Amino acid sequence: MAASSFEAALARVLGHEGGYSNHPADPGGPTMQGVIQRVYDGYRTRHGQPLRPVRQIERGELIAIYRSQYWDAVRGDDLPAGLDYVVFDGAVNSGPGQAAKWLQRALGLPADGQVGAVTLAAAARCADLGAMVDDICDRRLAMLKRLTTWPVFGAGWGRRVAEVRRIGHAWAQSGAVPVAEDAAMVPVRGMEAGARPAGGSAKAPLASARPAPRPDAATGAAAGGVLASATGEAARQLEPLTGASPTIALVFTGLTVLGVLVTLAALGAVWWGEHRRRQRADALDLAPAPAPAGSAS
Known part of the structure; x- marks a missing residue:
């Protein structure tokens, strides 16, 4: 032995x-x-x-x-x-x-x-x-x-x-x-x-x-979605009036750009939250990894 x-x-x-x-x-x-x-x-x-x-x-x-x-x-x-x-x-x-x-x-x-x-x-x-x-x-x-x-x-x-x-x-x-x-x-x-x-x-x-709690990316993404919808709706309301005033046209353009930025930020929050979740899962060995059927580990 x-x-x-x-x-x-x-x-x-x-x-x-x-x-x-x-x-x-x-x-x-x-x-x-x-x-x-x-x-x-x-x-x-x-x-x-x-x-x-x-x-x-x-x-x-x-x-x-x-x-x-x-x-x-x-x-x-x-x-x-x-x-x-x-x-x-x-x-x-x-x-x-x-x-x-x-x-x-x-x-x-x-x-x-x-x-x-x-x-x-x-x-x-x-x-x-x-x-x-x-x-x-x-x-x-x-x-x-x-x-x-x-x-x-x-x-x-x-x-x-x-x-x-x-x-x-x-x-x-x-x-x-x-x-x-x-x-x-x-x-x-x-x-x-x-x-x-x-x-x-x-x-x-x-x-x-347990791992330390972290901000919920889904909550941030949902809030971003609400804001993007609100800015989008405001832009739609102003669109018919853009020809009447340069100021209104400028506000319309700003709201449109803001809506795009908020949407991108929300998507980024979702990606970042998933990235951090995977990092935590890897570090904490939470990711499922079943052994092949019939094998002895």
């Missing part, structure tokens, strides 16, 4: 996650070493254990959760060096499904959020892992910047993605399983007093952090 990068990747992730946090703007809620209370409750329930605060999580539980719910969920052991860590860290921060979509979109595949045989085969054929690392990190950062929580946690998220990019490049270039030399330096017990990196480890799931 091939050696696994899990321990080294986990050490890096825990370095970003810090200790305990319960920031009111963090959609994850109470969190210890990156494990949120809801996830810990699920783990304890499945193992027949009574629920307790995530702040009391033990190291064995922590490692088991990271292994099963994040590393194994994105098939970390089957991904090329560098990509394994980059996708894993994204899964911890924004969920395995979202991280899988970044990988699949970078590979040019339909993004269904499930890493399967097709995705793994495409990753194995990739000749430029460094470019893949950049593509995934770029997509991740673009999504983070579209979230309403970016002003609160953006600085930490930005530093984290930059570090993930750097390490991903290094591991991809070496092609060897990294040594988890700092794994033992990331304790669990006694970390209650540890400071969690400001913003760096706040959860960034698409489902719980």
Whole structure:
């Protein structure tokens, strides 16, 4: 069985996650070493254990959760060096499904959020892992910047993605399983007093952090249409009188030009609104991309 990068990747992730946090703007809620209370409750329930605060999580539980719910969920052991860590860290921060979509979109595949045989085969054929690392990190950062929580946690998220990019490049270039030399330096017990990196480890799931609201282009277009109709009607009323007065003729010409400009502005508003909608959909992975029938992603 091939050696696994899990321990080294986990050490890096825990370095970003810090200790305990319960920031009111963090959609994850109470969190210890990156494990949120809801996830810990699920783990304890499945193992027949009574629920307790995530702040009391033990190291064995922590490692088991990271292994099963994040590393194994994105098939970390089957991904090329560098990509394994980059996708894993994204899964911890924004969920395995979202991280899988970044990988699949970078590979040019339909993004269904499930890493399967097709995705793994495409990753194995990739000749430029460094470019893949950049593509995934770029997509991740673009999504983070579209979230309403970016002003609160953006600085930490930005530093984290930059570090993930750097390490991903290094591991991809070496092609060897990294040594988890700092794994033992990331304790669990006694970390209650540890400071969690400001913003760096706040959860960034698409489902719980909506993109910032933007002006409705359709409303602007409708208002423009009403104004264009009004100016057009006024011009029609004045047209029979244009021969009687140079002033009326000038007003008629002005209204006609204004109507054309307003119509063009309304069309531009529609185009711009659709353009921004597509930009947001791409950054947030909202565009539907079903996998071909009968294929395994």
